Amino acid sequence: MATKLDISKYGGSPASTRRSPTPASLRASWTQDRTTRNHAINVQIANIRKAKKVDFCIVMDCTGSMARHLAACSSHVLRLVEYVGKINGSVQVRWGFVGYRDHEDGARRLEWLDFRNDDGRAFRTVVGEIQAFGGGDEPEDVLGGLWEAMQRLSWSGGTKIIFHVGDAPPHGRIFTSGSDNYPGGDPNGLRHETVLRKMRSLGILYYFGSINNSTDRMIEIFQQTLGKITVFNVKSTQPQTLVDQFVKASSVAIAQSVMLTSTIAFANASTLGKADLPMDPNQPDNWKNVPTIKGTSYTFNIPKSMDKIMSLEYWTRANLISGSVAIKVAEKPFSKGVERYAYYGRSIKAMSKDEAVVLKKFADEGSVSDFERYLTSLEVQTIAAYMAFEFNRYNCTLSLLLLINDVLQLLKLSVHCALFPPAANAKKVKFLKARVIKTAAYGEPRYCSEEPLYRDANFKRFNCNAGVITEFHSTLEAFAHFTYQFTEGYLVVTDLQGAEYQTEFILTDPAILCVDNLRFGQTNLGSGGIKECFVANHRCNSVCQQLGLKVIGA
Secondary structure: OOOOOOHHHOOOOOHHHHHOOOOHHHHHHHHHHHHHHHHHHHHHHHHHHHHOEEEEEEEEEOOHHHHHHHHHHHHHHHHHHHHHHHHOOOOEEEEEEEEEOOHHHHHHOEEEEEEEOOOOHHHHHHHHOOOOOOOOOOOOOHHHHHHHHHHHOOOOOOEEEEEEEEOOOOOOOOOOOOOOOOOOOOOOOOOHHHHHHHHHHOOEEEEEEEOOHHHHHHHHHHHHHHOOOEEEEOOOOOHHHHHHHHHHHHHHHHHHHHHHHHHHHHOOOOOOOOOOOOOOOOOOOOHHHOOOEEEEEEEOOOOOOHHHHHOHHHHOHHHOEEEEEEEEEOOOOOEEOOOEEEEEEEEOOOOOOOEEEEEEEEOOOOOOOHHHHHHHHHHHHHHHHHHHHHHHHHHHHHHHHHHHHHHHHHOOOOOOOOOOOOOOOOOEEEEOOOEEEEEOOOOOOEEEEEEEOOOOOOOEEOEEOOOEEOOOOHHHHHHHHHHHHHOOOOEEEEOOEEEEOOOEEEEEOOEEEEOOOOOOOOOOOHHHHHHHHHHOOOOOOHHHHHOOOOOOOO
């Protein structure tokens, strides 16, 4: 599929050499730069490896109204183990359980199973034997159950999760106005602030399975301490549907948590601990009242070969394409990622209608190396766009061959040829066209990246460069595999995020794992990252097979 490449002839260099083609005076410093980078990558990979060791505890109300949910909890775990193994094979999960009832239920008020590092069968057996009974007034011993989980279980994983499922709030008038034998709160003196701060101090991520609206107030109060809580729907009255809801909720909680824990390894130290900027999810009411800012745009031409991708000379400033621009930027961002804020904007056109755009700025803007960081992200997205072009072209070629094969069969011609594979059901993959914009609105250079705004798009993160799949799509995992094979192991395009449409994926802000660890910024984990975060986790799917990609590890 790709021409044999001599990777060794392309010497890696820091991004700072972008000013001119490979200055000889800087070559002596590259060895030290690479040693420093290797050390940083080893630390990041160790953190990722630890994050993939997961302690997953279900804390569940086990009173009389919860029989159906207890059965679903017991039944879903084997399917969950199989699903996690198939989608995120490098993630290792230990399973634990805490069941709670109410204070009148005596010695069986709390039941627990410590974490087991097995295939979930012990969990299924133990939880399957727990009976739903007890309760009386509306609230239950929610705080006691959560506290028991933190105190009793042997937490040790790099990623710690509590998935709490219940149909009643804790005791206390702040949680409910219904019948409550303990309106002053927990009779043992537990306060929700104490429980939740303990949870946060242990690094435990909290998710909730909602059954009815009686727990809505509880979640509102919990969020005051924990921040935004992901709430899953587990309301079905149909047993099989309820099991499906448990599998989906648990698998999403595990994937999101591992991704979040892994992401800490990539966070810029200068942004950690800083409060987020105030955000506004809405566009300005009247763009005419937003000032116009003039500046210069920069883009790279999409490369036409692997030689250009691998050549440092191609990505120097001398090859940038520049032009004059005018933009408008909303006062507040509408979203924030790991490193950057996203703002609504307008690209002002002299001869046509203004274009709605998204403008992205690094959270720690102000560094002298800002321009290099923006150019690095532009380089990554430009290369990803080329990889997507080749992927789509290859897929279309297979579709054409299939059409020819169908015609020959209609003509009753017997053809046996390896060039006619089964139909590839892959969607197209496209990356938004991006450019870097430099302005001087405040008397000194300021930078941002710009890309088109897709209205009403449901943007998601499908996988991340730590090797975690948060939402599986065979096309996207095959695309990552394609980039690995097409470049003969030189790089993998990952961290795929964007929107899914009927025939295509529209993506943005990818990352590249590359054997040259001095390229593509801090999210590039080098050859070790390719091995740990892609090769170890990838499982070839039907699209990989239909595209004729070589099985990873074969």
